[in-house]
Amino acid sequence: xxxxxxxxxxxxxxxxxxxxxxxxxxxxxxxxxxxxxxxxxxxxxxxxxxxxxxxxxxxxxxxxxxxxxxxxxxxxxxxxxxxxxxxxxxxxxxxxxxxxxxxxxxxxxxxxxxxxxxxxxxxxxxxxxxxxxxxxxxxxxxxxxxxxxxxxxxxxxxxxxxxxxxxxxxxxxxxxxxxxxxxxxxxxxxxxxxxxxxxxxxxxxxxxxxxxxxxxxxxxxxxxxxxxxxxxxxxxxxxxxxxxxxxxxxxxxxxxxxxxxxxxxxxxxxx
Amino acid sequence: xxxxxxxxxxxxxxxxxxxxxxxxxxxxxxxxxxxxxxxxxxxxxxxxxxxxxxxxxxxxxxxxxxxxxxxxxxxxxxxxxxxxxxxxxxxxxxxxxxxxxxxxxxxxxxxxxxxxxxxxxxxxxxxxxxxxxxxxxxxxxxxxxxxxxxxxxxxxxxxxxxxxxxxxxxxxxxxxxxxxxxxxxxxxxxxxxxxxxxxxxxxxxxxxxxxxxxxxxxxxxxxxxxxxxxxxxxxxxxxxxxxxxxxxxxxxxxxxxxxxxxxxxxxxxxx
Numbered sequence: 300x301x302x303x304x305x306x307x308x309x310x311x312x313x314x315x316x317x318x319x320x321x322x323x324x325x326x327x328x329x330x331x332x333x334x335x336x337x338x339x340x341x342x343x344x345x346x347x348x349x350x351x352x353x354x355x356x357x358x359x360x361x362x363x364x365x366x367x368x369x370x371x372x373x374x375x376x377x378x379x380x381x382x383x384x385x386x387x388x389x390x391x392x393x394x395x396x397x398x399x400x401x402x403x404x405x406x407x408x409x410x411x412x413x414x415x416x417x418x419x420x421x422x423x424x425x426x427x428x429x430x431x432x433x434x435x436x437x438x439x440x441x442x443x444x445x446x447x448x449x450x451x452x453x454x455x456x457x458x459x460x461x462x463x464x465x466x467x468x469x470x471x472x473x474x475x476x477x478x479x480x481x482x483x484x485x486x487x488x489x490x491x492x493x494x495x496x497x498x499x500x501x502x503x504x505x506x507x508x509x510x511x512x513x514x515x516x517x518x519x520x521x522x523x524x525x526x527x528x529x530x531x532x533x534x535x536x537x538x539x540x541x542x543x544x545x546x547x548x549x550x551x552x553x554x555x556x557x558x559x560x561x562x563x564x565x566x567x568x569x570x
Numbered sequence: 571x572x573x574x575x576x577x578x579x580x581x582x583x584x585x586x587x588x589x590x591x592x593x594x595x596x597x598x599x600x601x602x603x604x605x606x607x608x609x610x611x612x613x614x615x616x617x618x619x620x621x622x623x624x625x626x627x628x629x630x631x632x633x634x635x636x637x638x639x640x641x642x643x644x645x646x647x648x649x650x651x652x653x654x655x656x657x658x659x660x661x662x663x664x665x666x667x668x669x670x671x672x673x674x675x676x677x678x679x680x681x682x683x684x685x686x687x688x689x690x691x692x693x694x695x696x697x698x699x700x701x702x703x704x705x706x707x708x709x710x711x712x713x714x715x716x717x718x719x720x721x722x723x724x725x726x727x728x729x730x731x732x733x734x735x736x737x738x739x740x741x742x743x744x745x746x747x748x749x750x751x752x753x754x755x756x757x758x759x760x761x762x763x764x765x766x767x768x769x770x771x772x773x774x775x776x777x778x779x780x781x782x783x784x785x786x787x788x789x790x791x792x793x794x795x796x797x798x799x800x801x802x803x804x805x806x807x808x809x810x811x812x813x814x815x816x817x818x819x820x821x822x823x824x825x826x827x828x829x830x831x832x833x834x835x836x837x838x839x840x841x
Contacts, residue, residue, distance in 0.1 A: 302585045311582030312590060314573045314675055319583060319652065321714035322593030353715070354722060381590065384718075389677060391714065391721035391745060404585055406660060430701035431737055435715055442713035443592035443662065444624070444706055447655075450662035451625060466702055474662060 300373055303403040306365050316400065318383030321391065322441035324399070325349040327380045327499075329366070330537050330568055331405075336370040336378060337568055338536055339363075341499040346382065349438040350399070355384055357399040365403060373405040377537055381441070409537050415459050416561065419542030419553050420533070423458035425449040425474065429465045429494040437497040449474045460533055462546055465494050470520040476533035476541075477501035480525060481556045487516045487524070500534040503567065504560050513556070530554030532561070539564030571644055574674040577636050587671065589654030592662065593712035595670070596620040598651045598770075600637070601808050601839055602676075607641040607649060608839055609807055610634075612770040617653065620709040621670070626655055628670040636674060644676040648808055652712070680808050686730050687832065690813030690824050693804070694729035696720040696745065700736045700765040708768040720745045731804055733817055736765050741791040747804035747812075748772035751796060752827045758787045758795070771805040774838065775831050784827070801825030803832070810835035 301308045317323035327346055330337040343363065350357045362380070370378055381402040384393055427449035435442070449461055460473040471489050472478055477498040479488045486508050491497050508515055525531065531543035531551050540561035542553040572579045588594035598617055601608040614634065621628045633651070641649055652673040655664055698720035706713070720732050731744040742760050743749055748769040750759045757779050762768050779786055796802065802814040802822050811832035813824040 304585070310585060312585055312587075314575070314581060314583055314673060316583075316590065317718075319587065319590045319654075319673075320597070320712070321718050322712055323715060323718050326591070353719070383590075389680070391717045393718070393722065395722075395725075402585060402590075409660070427705060428703075430703040432699075432701040432716070434698060434719060440715055441591070441593055442715045444594060444711055444713045445703070446662045447588075447592050447594050447664070448624070448705060451664065451666075454666075 300405045303365065303369060305401050306361060313386055315386040316383050317385060317387050318381060318441055320387050324381060324383035324441045326439055326441060328537060329378045329380065331370045331373050331376050331378050332568060334371040334374050336366055338499050338503055341502055345439060345497060345499060349440060352438060355382065355399045356397065357382055362401055365401060369403045376408050377406045379404045411538055415541045419544035420459035421457055422543055422546040423453040423461035424547045425452050425461040425463050427452065429463050429471050431466055431493045433493050436494050437491050439496050446474050459541065468522065470522060470525050471495045473533045476535045479532050480528035481530035481554055482528050485514045485516055486556065487518065487520065489520050490517050499536040500564060504534060507563050530557045532557045534564060539568050571676045574636065574640060576672050577632060584657055586657040587654050588656060588658050589652060589712055591658050595652060595654035595712045597710055597712060599808060600649045600651065602641045602644050602647050602649050603839060605642040605645050607637055609770050609774055612773055616710060616768060616770060620711060623709060626653065626670045627668065628653055633672055636672060640674045647679050648677045650675045682809055686812045690815035691730035692728055693814055693817040694724040694732035695818045696723050696732040696734050698723065700734050700742050702737055702764045704764050707765050708762050710767050717745050741793060741796050742766045744804045747806045750803050751799035752801035752825055753799050756785045756787055757827065758789065758791065760791050761788050770807040771835060775805060778834050801828045803828040805835060810839050
């Protein structure tokens with residue numbers, strides 16, 4: 300379907316847009332099912348957090364209304380919302396009162412092999428390391444060259460995702476997913492205060508696990524801890540949960556907590 | 571004057587462009603004087619290096635011919651060349667054979683107060699730190715949120731530039747300049763193998779200094795070394811050289827080597 304800019308059908312963007320010039324903006328990739336944006340509240344919360352951190356003035360009411368209308372027309376698929384700080388003046392300085400630009404594009408549903416969800420996936424060991432930048436950590440901002448470079452490290456279809464470490468060798472996330480592991484019944488995911496993206500499905504699963512009384516830990520994860528895990532899985536807001544069977548020489552069975560959270564994620568995406 | 575995309579007049583860009591989506595591209599800001607792009611060879615070398623590092627396929631011959639023609643029409647001003655990896659498929663993966671998109675925009679000459687060049691400037695002490703990322707260091711890529719955040723730290727006109735340190739507290743560069751210092755007759759600038767942009771004017775001044783027999787050092791610079799410097803200056807390919815008079819509580823006189831290199835830069839920009 301047609302794309303929109305600031306609520307109007309449009310197929311092109313100003314060449315002076317700061318999203319292009321500097322990656323000066325944020326995005327959200329939202330699953331749409333039966334005309335409804337899945338986990339919209341969590342996407343809006345993350346977006347608001349990003350706007351606050353980057354001092355971007357966004358008409359949040361317009362975003363909600365546009366996303367709801369756009370999703371209704373898309374019906375089933377994946378909606379991408381890009382927010383930029385609008386047009387450049389000259390150089391990096393910006394007008395603090397400038398209103399953000401809202402860009403909506405739609406795609407058909409993402410199609411992945413059934414086996415990813417059923418039998419689990421292999422993670423490619425990416426050598427591209429995530430840099431330490433607490434000012435930007437957690438945000439889904441438009442500066443994504445590290446992910447582009449990491450994703451370019453493998454072309455085979457044997458690896459459905461890649462695992463990214465930080466500069467200190469800690470396990471942080473997948474290229475387009477967050478990573479969880481289970482150890483002695485505890486659900487563990489990486490602390491993202493120095494790098495990484497705080498995924499919407501990650502936040503949802505953490506909250507669901509808490510409601511179920513599952514012990515949680517948000518912490519630094521070493522490769523040794525990954526190796527010693529009972530279960531490993533990745534998640535995002537489009538495909539839900541994929542069990543991880545292997546990473547380099549390491550391997551894991553598909554475990555019961557992974558299956559439980561996968562069922563919960565599936566139900567949200569199919570609701 | 572009109573902007574160009576791939577050699578044709580255009581005022582807008584595809585909403586699927588990867589420059590917008592991920593900052594997946596590079597740029598060059600080129601001074602144009604009397605219809606000629608200043609230091610074009612050095613801009614092209616840096617661009618080629620960036621394309622190689624990011625595996626971007628660029629029609630370099632088209633770039634040269636377009637930049638020369640565009641500069642002739644602009645006559646005097648600042649030309650901005652943006653290279654992106656073209657349109658997105660879906661997600662971070664890219665088609666390795668995709669041809670890069672070439673975007674040219676023109677602006678009138680940059681106007682700065684005469685005092686910047688004559689009496690020197692004050693550097694704002696930015697708290698935004700540059701992250702360690704050797705894979706991207708040196709390149710003028712489109713992921714520039716750190717610079718956007720650093721530039722937003724001051725609004726006053728008392729500071730013409732800001733100084734950025736890396737996460738370890740080393741002196742790296744200005745927000746839109748490179749930094750040099752002079753100590754006991756040695757010209758010193760920061761090693762940019764972990765972060766920072768290898769400026770075209772920086773490369774030119776290093777080469778000119780070498781021809782003049784001035785001893786050079788490209789090394790890690792501490793704040794203590796900055797404090798002990800005899801002269802400090804910043805440079806870029808648009809304004810040339812500005813002496814630095816002060817940074818926080820530190821201050822320096824405008825020295826003879828700064829003036830010598832400033833004259834050389836001025837001559838290049840006015841050639």
